[in-house]
């Protein structure tokens with residue numbers, strides 16, 4: 381991959397990182413706001429807990445996304461960005477445009493998802 385291309389993907393990743401860290405700050409602020417509310421009756425209380433739980437869970441998902449972006453930026457520094465971590469083939473640039481954090485080419489991703497099928501089921 382050319383250094384111009386690497387710069388391009390680095391910019392995409394940093395943009396995404398900025399968006400995600402903004403989300404995390406908003407979520408944490410929302411969670412804090414909820415805990416700062418005064419005494420409520422039991423119905424409001426349980427609603428409050430649900431909202432807080434959702435905000436925290438969203439935060440976890442955002443944290444995972446940030447970790448993925450961090451890993452991708454590390455691979456750019458190490459020179460392994462855009463190379464499939466499983467088979468060593470070059471990852472299609474169109475795939476990287478769509479998913480800049482991709483660690484695998486489409487073929488290996490499909491195989492991995494088939495192996496870990498249960499993990500992709502929504503938990504809610």
Ligand SMILES: [Zn+2]
Pocket residue numbers: 464465466467468469484485487488489
């Ligand atoms: Zn592969």
